[in-house]
Amino acid sequence: MDSGRLFFDPSACHGGNMLFLGNADNVFRGGATMMSMDESSKRRPFFSSPDELFDEEYYDEQLPEKKRRLTPEQVHLLEKSFEAENKLEPERKTQLAKKLGLQPRQVAVWFQNRRARWKTKQLERDYDLLKSSHDSLLSSYDSLVKENEKLKSEVVSLTEKLQPKEVAGAAISAQKPDPLPGDITHVSALQLSVKAEDRLSSGSGGSAVVDEDGPQLVDSGNSYFPSDNYPGCVAPVDGVQSEEDDRSDDARSYFSDVFAAAEHQQQQEEVSLGWWVWA
DNA sequence: TTGTGTTTTATTGCCTCC
DNA sequence: GGAGGCAATAAAACACAA
Numbered sequence: 001m002d003s004g005r006l007f008f009d010p011s012a013c014h015g016g017n018m019l020f021l022g023n024a025d026n027v028f029r030g031g032a033t034m035m036s037m038d039e040s041s042k043r044r045p046f047f048s049s050p051d052e053l054f055d056e057e058y059y060d061e062q063l064p065e066k067k068r069r070l071t072p073e074q075v076h077l078l079e080k081s082f083e084a085e086n087k088l089e090p091e092r093k094t095q096l097a098k099k100l101g102l103q104p105r106q107v108a109v110w111f112q113n114r115r116a117r118w119k120t121k122q123l124e125r126d127y128d129l130l131k132s133s134h135d136s137l138l139s140s141y142d143s144l145v146k147e148n149e150k151l152k153s154e155v156v157s158l159t160e161k162l163q164p165k166e167v168a169g170a171a172i173s174a175q176k177p178d179p180l181p182g183d184i185t186h187v188s189a190l191q192l193s194v195k196a197e198d199r200l201s202s203g204s205g206g207s208a209v210v211d212e213d214g215p216q217l218v219d220s221g222n223s224y225f226p227s228d229n230y231p232g233c234v235a236p237v238d239g240v241q242s243e244e245d246d247r248s249d250d251a252r253s254y255f256s257d258v259f260a261a262a263e264h265q266q267q268q269e270e271v272s273l274g275w276w277v278w279a
Numbered sequence: 280t281t282g283t284g285t286t287t288t289a290t291t292g293c294c295t296c297c
Numbered sequence: 298g299g300a301g302g303c304a305a306t307a308a309a310a311c312a313c314a315a
Contacts, residue, residue: 067288067309087302109289112302117286119303280315287310295302 070110074100078107082114 070078081096088096088111097104 069287069310090300106288108301110287113288116303282315283313285310285312288308290307291305293303293305296300297298 070100070102074102078110078114082111086111086115086118 077100078096081092085092088108093104093107093111096102097107100107
């Protein structure tokens with residue numbers, strides 16, 4: 001940027017209470033008026049009374065000046081106006097400028113800067129919101145992983161306990177006629193454990209996202225661990241969903257689904273598409 | 280008092296819209 | 298092509314600690 005810019009035009013300042021800026025850009029893209037050290041020592045106090053601000057004699061004596069801050073009254077009115085509408089139509093700009101004793105250009109500049117400040121704050125708020133959402137999702141994800149590990153080891157130990165019974169049962173069945181097809185008692189413990197483990201370690205187990213490979217198993221509610229036999233042990237899908245329900249936050253719920261799905265289906269386009277659509 | 284960080288006011292250049 | 302908006306930036310004004 002140009003370091004020798006014009007900040008103040010003494011010859012044109014008497015009309016208002018602020019440094020002259022003109023109504024068009026080209027007005028202050030002209031020459032340069034530099035302020036000496038002596039001149040800067042004549043600086044008026046930051047907050048002057050409105051009477052003082054509009055006193056032409058004051059400016060006759062105090063000139064020339066550089067940049068000057070708006071008074072609290074002026075800022076208050078501008079803030080109120082900004083709250084009502086953060087964009088400035090030409091008519092409103094003129095009215096405000098008249099009311100405040102400012103150049104229309106100054107009002108426009110103030111609104112522009114105010115919009116920039118608002119945008120910055122908004123970005124900060126959005127960032128905080130996303131960060132807290134991310135942190136909470138991360139912690140719930142961690143607890144789900146731990147829960148998963150716990151259930152896996154439970155399955156392993158139960159499988160080990162079932163193995164001897166299976167061997168004995170196989171010896172008995174060898175002396176009996178073939179069972180009816182579909183008889184659940186003849187599903188081997190090994191098959192059960194394998195299925196249960198697949199279920200626990202598969203992505204669909206912890207996700208509400210529809211899994212085309214096994215939606216019937218996941219969403220049917222027919223858990224391999226009947227709640228009668230395992231009080232407190234809820235099917236993975238139900239467990240996840242009830243946890244999300246407690247939070248009653250759509251964004252979090254969505255993220256949980258995406259995280260769970262993404263863990264096991266990172267290659268699938270649907271997941272990433274869903275993510276970007278949301279983003 | 281002075282150095283340093285933050286906020287406010289203003290400028291510049293580019294872009295979009297009518 | 299002019300008006301207005303925005304991002305980037307400069308520089309003054311201000312706050313504050315050492």
